[in-house]
Amino acid sequence: MSARVTPAESPPLWLVAPFFLAAPAGLAAAGVIIAGANSDSFAGVNLPRNLAIVHALVVGWVTTTMMGATYQLIPAVLGGRLFSAWLVRLQFALHVCAVPVFVWAFYHWDLPLLEIGGMMVCGSLVLYLANAVLGLARGSRPGVTRWYVMAALSFLLATGGFGLLWVMAMRHALFPITFDRIAAHAHLGLLGWLGLTVMGVSYQLVPMFNVVRGTEPRFSRVALVVTVAALIAFAGVMLLAPPRPVRVVFAIGLAAGPILWGLDLLRLMHHRSRRNLDVQGRATYLSLTMLAVTIALGFTVLAMQVVSPERNNTHVVVAYAMAGVLGWMGTMLIGNTYKILPFLLWYHRYRPLVGRAPVPVTADIYNDRAATAVLASHAAGVAVLVLAALLENTWLLRASGGIFAAVAVAHLGTMLHMFLPKTSSRPMAPATRPLVAR
Template sequence: MIGTGISRWTMSYFAMALAWLFVALALMVAGLGFPAAHLASPDTLVLVHVVCIGWLSVAMCGALFQFVPVLVAKPLFSERWALPALGLLTAGLASLLAGFLGLGGRLPAWLWLLPLGAVLLVGGFGLVVVDLGLTAWLRPVGPARFVLVGLASLCATVAFGAMFAFTHAGWPGSIGETILTSGVPLHAIAGLGGWLTLTAMGVSYRLLSMFMLSPDVEDRKSSMTLAAGALAVAVAVIGGIVAIWLVSGLNVVLSIAAVLGLATAALYGRDLIGIFSGRKRRQLELNTRMAVLSFASLAAAGLLGVVLVLTGAFAAHVGAFTFLAVFGWLSGLVLAKLYKIVAFLTWLETYGPVMGRAPTPRVQDLVAEARASKWFVIYYVAVWFGTLTLVAGQASLFRAAAAMMTVGLAGIVREVIRTRRLADVARSLRFPDGACAPHLLFARA
């Protein structure tokens, strides 16, 4: 953390993201959206955007505001843009969801809410991209390059989404209608594969090395992984647009992108093995052990995708594949690292100013891993069970799995709040002279 400060609003981003995740799980338990409804239905669009924007993207933005300065060893370009960006993202998502609900007849059909939401989201993500991009652009070293490619993918994702929103609202334009008809997979690949996955990979390199005291991944190896991932996204997005324009060859383009995606996952796995084998901290902390389960979910999603393609069943079970990738790999990794990040930042904020002048607890003294581990296990088991129910076509059992996920998430969030409240720190060490209690939702200036 040398040369950087604590991001004032990272905790606010995490809190908002977790709130949206609870909303998503409540929708799944209630049977709103897939698998009770078709993948392209308005109800499913509500669920997908709550998860991908409200939960994953907001959590990722909050983490990046803290860790991009760490990756490049320079301060954030503008700390003041973080809170307005969060406000725009929240308002934009709420407007977009209301538009989808109107599209499905659950609210008045005020379809102008869709382009309004798109404009607000463009504004919010625009602030994020410019702030983080200007921070990392001058020193695109190591994992920061993953973030830059992820931000470029975010721009493509938002551009597709805005075009879809205006088209759904009835704005004329043959290009928008053509892209809407065939371009949804490109939108999903740019968002899940480029923005969320490549960014998560880049940040995980630094976090795993930092928390396990491992050497950084060799630049040559990480560059190979990034090149494969960036090429996969570029082939899908650029090649997909050309194929749609030519009205042919989209399946070939997506197949090539899928092969490159599998190669990226394999190279990432190689890099992870190097980090784990070179670690100096032999006893793995809970966040790392749970991250291993997310890596296993990524491998399982890749294997499931290959099996489904070879058996000709991918189209029928694309929901199961996506669910495992989103909730097992991405969400699992974010939750595991969020658990550690909150403890780490809380320790820095509370005890960093008095370190060396008074006895202070360790970062590990802020958490109770034995108690927290069961909630993570419940969450991951529920995700894997939910994947099986989707493959088997058992919608009612899937709702039970979503309820199990909610129980696990509630336990994890309770542990995070206890960490932020210093509830597990010994009373004699909790507040040495000069230390101040941290605020739950933001860091003190």
């Protein structure tokens, strides 16, 4: 099921690495804002501070990491060819300038600046999409991951488009931005762009890194079709401001795809040949646990809306959204950085030495204990944040912000550590491709 990897097609190290190294700044910014939060955070989901936190996380942290990961994946795994390295560099420069302006504008609810920041972010997204879509179009290798990435890129375009339209509507008083319209944009971005990318990339990376043999995923295609259909239906319906029961039915449909994906991943992990889990395997199990928590919280929100529609359930919505973004996606993302970056480093720095000197294997390039400590601290941060939201406890909320800021610094530190010279843990590596320690 997973496509064959061709390391020779990997892009240059310094085309991809800057995205991974810049991304933790988004998590750090969100952590700092959460650390300064007060009880208002539970009063309304779309308060300026909450919007700044959400966009620092989704555009600053997760999207930046996914951009780096897909720039690596498209040539090395999906058989494509990036349109232009120059365009990637330009896009990176624009993105790192755009995100702080965008987040700052949300935080201070400065609509003229939000319009500028939104345009800059959308400019970065358009450059990224041009490179990724043209890169994929040149790809010849079949595989389900390719379809997931294509669908995710389409939803990214829709998310950015609606986001900018909503900003312009508020700035120029064109039409009201209702909660339903925000929900359409939010779900297209969270499940359509971020969720589908996590799901599709996992179908490639989880079997590869955990050495899964003799079994195939059962639901990869149906999970994709169900998620795409449910999202289009949900976003379309929300834009028409439907009655409550209709929303509930469509919202339930959104959970089906991730549930099927989760079941598939559990099966794959059960059949893995590599019995000793490394940080990526641990991250996979943690991420699946967080997905279960996210789905449970999502159904709780729905149930509360049906049973007592007048009651303010913002705190449960915050717990649900943060369990999804920081828990389900964030843990998977952290785990995979300890595979993708070492692989790139190995290929560019150590592969030329193979056969001439003992070279480190990819597991020598990062420190598994430190990586696991980062992952565990992040998971603890998510648990504290979800608990804080459910109990509406401001002190716990602030503590979780401190944890995320520290995790961002530690994650960056462990990635920078990979660039230091490494020696082999084995006497001589005879292979001509990256060795994965069993």
